[in-house]
Amino acid sequence: MEENEKKELQKKRPEEMLTIEKFEEASETVKQVIQETKLVYSKYLSEQSGNKVYLKPENMQLTGAYKLRGAYYTISTLSEEERKKGLITASAGNHAQGVAYAAQCFGLKAVIVMPTTTPLIKVERTKSYGAEVVLHGDVYDEACAKAYDLAAEEGYTFIHPFDDLRIATGQGTIAMEIIQDLPLVDYILVPIGGGGLATGISALAKMLKPNIKVIGVEPAGAACMKESMKNGKVTTISHVNTIADGTAVQTPGSKLFPFLQKNLDDIITVEDSELVVAFLDMVENHKMIVENSGLLTVAALKHLDVKGKKVVSILSGGNMDVITMSSVVQNGLIARDRIFTISVLLPDKPGELVRVSSVIAGQNGNIIKLDHNQFFSTNRNAAVELKITLEAFGTDHKNKIIKALEESGYRPKITRPNL
DSSP: OOHHHHHHHHHHSGGGGSSHHHHHHHHHHHTTTOOOOOOEEEHHHHHHHTSEEEEEEGGGSTTSBTHHHHHHHHHHTSOHHHHHTOEEEEOSSHHHHHHHHHHHHHTOOEEEEEOTTSOHHHHHHHHHTTOEEEEOOSSHHHHHHHHHHHHHHHOOEEOOSSSOHHHHHHHTHHHHHHHHHOTTOOEEEEEOSSSHHHHHHHHHHHHHOTTOEEEEEEEGGGOHHHHHHHHTSOOOOSOOOOSOGGGOOSSOOTTTHHHHHHHOOEEEEEOHHHHHHHHHHHHHHHOOOOOTGGGHHHHGGGGOOOSSOEEEEEEOBOOOOHHHHHHHHHHHHHHTTSEEEEEEEEOSSTTHHHHHHHHHHHTTOEEEEEEEETTSSSOTTTOEEEEEEEEOSSHHHHHHHHHHHHHTTOOOEEEOOOO
């Protein structure tokens, strides 16, 4: 049988892609481009969760995410005719970089359609691998529709970011590495956007270790897979609203859905506010930059209702622009009560500012910003507003500072920090 005939047969019988043989083939293929990402034991997260937690740092891949695996493997299976047409895909960033880099390795043209909301760092890095970038739509689904239109107009070969069993097979190589590193693993937590990563991970993990539990994690503002599982069919949610841009998908993969129904044990949803705190945890305790979608599995640890188990959290990517990073850090500090703002009223006379500062200093509070408003009242002698933004060690320390101010005769009110 000719090679092209084999590929056509695979397209007619796609279920043959998710086999041990194909996963082994993909594992050998992706070794040509991936970095080795050994499991990292997290003492901090283990103590917080009551389990033995290990991190799979796919954020350390050359393109900053696991997506390179599926892209490179899929392109390796294309016929020469398909490659010559040039490649096109749609992506919020990580698959874009994976396809762009893989196409560069094979010497192929790549066109990437990305939502206009994609972080600048992902756009620029995609271009740096030689790809042509087209910005279209506010979310992935709109960019994908545009990519299909361009594929039809120009004859490009479309590389789907998730709804392709070849993509899922490439992504699933992560499960083989996890089980090789930690044969007694009990749980694997995997982020879900469209479902490609979860399909590959859950299918291979169940083949290698039938009793393992694979839990998908979605942002609460883009929980299309959870909704689909509840309805028993692929379901499009009305809108997405999440800071986890890499998993902001309205419709999961229809080709993948039957496999996820069979192999996925549960789905956890995570609020954006939990991702903000998780980012701070990863930076401070592991010195790692992990993007919001990659943090889903870290935030989900507190929702996992088990103790004493060996749990692997997959950190799917680390592509985050500096402005977003700054915003997430600030909001994380606020959420942890390590930065807070209080408003107090005091007479407009010498010594009052020193007195307030002394009370705060007495509790080891660190003032980082003052806003002294003399025009708060028409009677300046009666009341001047002073807004104080402070740095604290956490909630207990914050409460001690507030209590000390109250005992000194002030009535501090908590306000939202304006940094």
